[in-house]
Amino acid sequence: MRYISTRGEAPTLDFADVLLTGLARDGGLYLPETWPQLDLAALKGKTYAEVAAAVMLPFVAGSIPEADFRKLVDEAYATFAHREVAPLRQLGPCDWLMELFHGPTLAFKDVALQLLGRLFDYELGRRGSRTLIVGATSGDTGSAAIEACRGSAAIDIFILHPKGRVSEVQRRQMTTVLDGNVHNIAIEGTFDDAQAMVKALFNDHGFRDRYSLSAINSINWARVMAQIVYYVTAALALGAPGRKVSFSVPTGNFGDVFAGYAAKKMGVPIERLIVATNRNDILTRFLDTGEYRMDDVTPTMSPSMDIQVASNFERLLYDVFERDGARVRAALDSLSQSRGFAVTPAELARARADFDGARVDEAETLATMARVRKEAGFLIDPHGAVGGAAAYRRRVDPDVPMVTLGTAHPAKFGAAVAQATGEEPALPPRMADLLAREERYTVLPNDLAVVRAHIAARVGG
Ligand SMILES: *Cc1c(COP(=O)(O)O)cnc(C)c1O
Numbered sequence: 001m002r003y004i005s006t007r008g009e010a011p012t013l014d015f016a017d018v019l020l021t022g023l024a025r026d027g028g029l030y031l032p033e034t035w036p037q038l039d040l041a042a043l044k045g046k047t048y049a050e051v052a053a054a055v056m057l058p059f060v061a062g063s064i065p066e067a068d069f070r071k072l073v074d075e076a077y078a079t080f081a082h083r084e085v086a087p088l089r090q091l092g093p094c095d096w097l098m099e100l101f102h103g104p105t106l107a108f109k110d111v112a113l114q115l116l117g118r119l120f121d122y123e124l125g126r127r128g129s130r131t132l133i134v135g136a137t138s139g140d141t142g143s144a145a146i147e148a149c150r151g152s153a154a155i156d157i158f159i160l161h162p163k164g165r166v167s168e169v170q171r172r173q174m175t176t177v178l179d180g181n182v183h184n185i186a187i188e189g190t191f192d193d194a195q196a197m198v199k200a201l202f203n204d205h206g207f208r209d210r211y212s213l214s215a216i217n218s219i220n221w222a223r224v225m226a227q228i229v230y231y232v233t234a235a236l237a238l239g240a241p242g243r244k245v246s247f248s249v250p251t252g253n254f255g256d257v258f259a260g261y262a263a264k265k266m267g268v269p270i271e272r273l274i275v276a277t278n279r280n281d282i283l284t285r286f287l288d289t290g291e292y293r294m295d296d297v298t299p300t301m302s303p304s305m306d307i308q309v310a311s312n313f314e315r316l317l318y319d320v321f322e323r324d325g326a327r328v329r330a331a332l333d334s335l336s337q338s339r340g341f342a343v344t345p346a347e348l349a350r351a352r353a354d355f356d357g358a359r360v361d362e363a364e365t366l367a368t369m370a371r372v373r374k375e376a377g378f379l380i381d382p383h384g385a386v387g388g389a390a391a392y393r394r395r396v397d398p399d400v401p402m403v404t405l406g407t408a409h410p411a412k413f414g415a416a417v418a419q420a421t422g423e424e425p426a427l428p429p430r431m432a433d434l435l436a437r438e439e440r441y442t443v444l445p446n447d448l449a450v451v452r453a454h455i456a457a458r459v460g461g
Contacts, residue, residue, distance in 0.1 A: 001059050003030040003221065006318040007332075008325020015063035016123050019116075019222050020131075022215060027332075028325065029314050030221045032059060035265040038232065040241040048085035049077045051236070052229040055266075059225050064122070072122060076115040079104055081430060086111070086230040088237055089406075091376045094398060095391065097384060097406045098234050105173055106409035106428070107304070108256065109144040112226040116216055117148030117155075124154035132211040132459055133157040134201055136194035139166045140304055140412070143173035145216055150179040156459050158183045160194040160451070163443055169412070169427075169434065176437040183458060189446035200448050207452065211459055218255045219311050227259035228266070235268045238401040248274040248358075248391035248404045250302065250383040251283060254310035256405065261316065261354055271400050275357045276390030278302045278365070283310055284357030290348035292331075293340030300362060301416040302382040304408070309335070320347045358390035365389065369420035379410040379417050379425045 002012045007028030013021065018030045036058035043051050053070045060069055077085050082102040089097045103110025124131055133155060135145055142159040149157040159174060163186035175184045187194045201207055202215075216223075235245045247270065249257040257275055264270040277284050278300040286292045297308050314328060320343060321327040334341040343351075360368075368385040372378065380388065384406040391404045410417045410425035418424045427434065444450055 001036075001061050001063075002033045004033050005030060006314050006325060007329045009329075015060045015222075019063075019119055019123060019220070020214065022217065022220050026325075026329075028328065029219050029312070031315055031318060032221075035262065038267045040232070040236065040267065043232065044236055048229070048233055049074050051233050052077065052226075055229050055232055056225055064119075068122065072118045073115065076118055079110075079114050081428065086233060088234060088403065089376075089378070091372060091388065091404065094401050096234075096238070096401060096403045097372075097376075097380060097388070098230060098403050099406045100230065101381075101406060101409040101412070103144075104147040105140075105143040106412050106431070107140055107144060108227075108405065108407040109141060110147065111230065112223040113144045113148035113216065115226045116220065116222050117150075117152065119222055120149070120216070121152040121154050130154050130156070130212065131214045132455070133214055133216060134160070134198055134455065135215060135217075136160045136191065136198045137166070137174075138162070138191040138303070139170040140408075143170065146174050146177050146182050146184075148216065150177050150182050152181055156181050156183070158185060158455055158458075160185045160187050160197060162186075162191045162194055163188050165191065171441075172434050172437065172439060175439040175441045176434065178438065178440055183455075184441035185451065185454070186441055186443045187446055187451070188443065193446045197446075197448050197451055201452065201455075204452075207456075211456075217311075218253045224255055224259050224262065224312065224315075227256055228263045231260045231263035231270070232266075232268055234403050235263070235270070238403070240269050241267075243401070244269045244271045245401045245403060246270065246272040246274065246395070248276050248387045248394070248402060250305060250387040250405060250407050251275045251277055252280075252305035252307045252310065254283065254312040254316070256407070257355070258312050258315050264354060270354075272394070272396070273355050274387075274390050274394050275355050276387045277357070277359050278305050278386050279359070279361060280306050280308065281357075281359040282308065283313065284359040286313075287348075287352060287355060287357035289342075290345065291340060291342040292335065294335070300382075301365060301413065302386050304383060305386065316351065320350050356394050358394050360386045360389040366416075366420040368392070369417060373421045373423070379421060379423060380406060381408040381410045381413045382416045382420075383407045383413075385420075 005024035005028035009026035010024035100108035331341040368389040387404040
């Protein structure tokens with residue numbers, strides 16, 4: 001499989017180069033040249049790992065031998081605490097919640113990152129090279145990246161968090177990972193300070209090249225690829241290929257819901273994809289009006305969706321603009337220069353052919369957690385509740401099953417769940433001793449030179 005850039009000016013690459021490169025050299029994002037077609041009937045009754053290999057093998061063809069890839073997939077999904085990996089739980093007569101939070105850090109990012117860490121390790125090992133991953137976290141993504149990279153001989157990972165500004169559970173999920181290649185830094189500053197420092201390191205080309213700095217951020221194609229799989233398993237469980245299904249997706253960077261779009265392109269009978277946002281609603285405003293315009297970020301109880309610009313949206317724009325890279329570039333230039341751009345009515349119609357938008361406020365998020373507790377008898381987290389509220393609101397055909405993506409374990413956002421339902425969700429048994437485990441991290445001042453020297457001293461070179 002060859003990959004092309006959404007901005008049309010970078011060289012086409014194979015899977016292994018796309019994996020390690022991330023962003024294309026023309027500033028665009030990589031997409032497969034064509035969408036492989038699935039034989040859904042042949043996948044019925046297979047395990048999650050078997051479906052995962054079948055869905056992803058065409059994307060890695062030419063880069064990774066089949067037997068090696070199957071092994072990486074098997075290992076990645078063996079880390080999940082539920083044997084089905086992404087089980088469905090009934091919310092109502094024709095409504096389901098897909099639980100995507102049985103991985104090591106209790107959020108759906110594990111589904112992609114557990115595979116991505118192994119793919120990085122494999123490909124770097126094959127090339128005899130190493131990489132340095134540096135990232136900043138406001139709480140959740142740091143732990144998923146650390147769990148993905150721990151124990152790798154080819155990766156050093158440094159995660160910066162703002163000291164005293166993440167919850168104790170969030171901090172401990174990162175700092176109790178004691179593998180030698182994992183380095184936690186508590187910065188005496190805010191998340192924005194930590195983020196600015198990471199940006200500065202990436203802009204320091206001498207540092208970047210010397211240590212082959214990379215990011216495992218959400219624009220990496222391999223993350224989207226791994227997320228296609230659970231749309232396929234859910235559709236199969238609910239009657240595909242003979243029956244249609246719709247999905248409601250709690251959305252931030254548009255990576256997860258774009259994977260649903262990819263599944264549809266590959267032949268999964270998906271009726272609607274609902275883009276569920278919280279008050280940070282740039283995507284729902286776009287689907288309403290055709291105008292994509294930045295606004296200020298408002299903090300909510302679903303913080304993993306508090307974003308201003310949805311980085312993966314560029315992948316959909318490429319199709320909305322009928323694969324015209326120059327048009328994508330012009331739109332994104334306008335976004336950075338004047339904070340927005342608009343598409344034509346015909347282009348908007350193309351987006352609306354597959355997607356509906358729904359914006360859910362804080363009161364409706366709380367009410368949805370309470371409603372699910374009352375009607376279905378279990379607790380869901382605030383991100384899933386944004387999806388659930390959108391599903392209730394946007395459903396058109398009562399006979400088409402509606403699957404809401406449960407992107408986080410309720411215990412990860414226990415305070416919001418308790419506020420809505422009066423019940424405090426418990427951490428799963430495998431994490432029950434988290435508060436007693438040994439921690440390791442270094443506190444550093446908010447000073448780029450100190451942080452750079454700290455990292456350099458630990459990776460050598
Ligand atoms: C990252 C995240 C999302 C948003 O997913 P995108 O792919 O960024 O749209 C939703 N819920 C949770 C819990 C997340 O961590």
